[in-house]
């Protein structure tokens with residue numbers, strides 16, 4: 001009989017605390033890390049320091065650290081800020097980060113909250129957070145919320161923090177920062193950039209993380225939190241004008257063959273609606289909206305523009321024109 005396979009990583013064994021393998025015998029590797037909680041822990045103190053440096057902390061800052069893990073960032077943040085509120089949902093990690101600062105003068109600057117950050121409502125001291133550190137939580141939470149919504153939720157009802165340092169999978173970060181004409185420029189880029197000044201500050205290679213499946217990560221910063229980002233399912237879509245539809249009939253009486261628009265049913269020849277009164281009403285609203293859309297596009301002279309090449313100001317002009325027509329986007 002062949003030998004039973006053993007895991008190459010240091011996470012085999014039955015209990016959460018286990019003897020680290022020789023290969024991964026770092027101070028951090030005492031846990032059986034839970035990938036479901038996004039527990040990809042930084043093992044390079046130089047990288048942890050570089051990430052914290054990017055926040056340009058002030059001695060008066062209150063920092064919300066989401067998911068401190070074993071405290072690799074926390075120990076650096078407490079040296080530079082007035083206070084750190086660390087919200088951690090894994091009790092083992094919460095205990096570890098607390099233990100790491102025990103007996104040190106900085107201990108009194110740290111408040112550890114055990115729980116799910118999404119369910120903290122409101123977050124303690126929520127008025128005074130100037131900086132949010134949220135490292136690579138999206139995989140932990142993406143089951144029920146896309147990462148940017150998580151960030152909004154985390155800082156909901158809060159004065160926008162001066163800076164957020166967020167770690168995302170590389171592809172996602174590249175979309176956040178993509179510029180008009182880039183292949184990755186999409187609705188996410190536009191929404192995110194209207195919402196905040198975003199820059200790509202650091203790449204964190206796989207070798208700097210314990211227990212990661214992902215090749216490349218990066219942090220973004222200067223993201224004041226506001227509302228208005230799109231759902232995950234929509235992020236690949238571009239804001240496009242249906243150019244083929246520009247000459248469609250505006251005749252609400254149904255004299256013309258009206259193409260299906262915004263999902264409204266077609267009106268058949270002779271003006272008879274395909275369904276009952278509700279549908280007819282919907283159709284009329286759709287036609288009305290379509291007329292307004294056409295007007296907005298004409299006025300802004302953007303009817304021929306491709307969304308993939310449009311700049312922030314173009315989108316803002318469009319938005320203003322839609323608002324002036326009574327069309328508002330939530």
Ligand SMILES: C[S@@+](CC[C@H](N)C(=O)[O-])C[C@H]1O[C@@H](n2cnc3c(N)ncnc32)[C@H](O)[C@@H]1O
Nearest residue numbers: 037040041042067068069088089090116117140
């Ligand atoms: C990627 S680790 C980051 C650890 C640490 N910041 C580091 O870089 O070494 C993510 C941490 O977030 C915690 N976490 C995951 N989901 C959470 C949630 N909803 N609320 C609070 N903490 C969460 C995990 O338990 C884990 O410790």
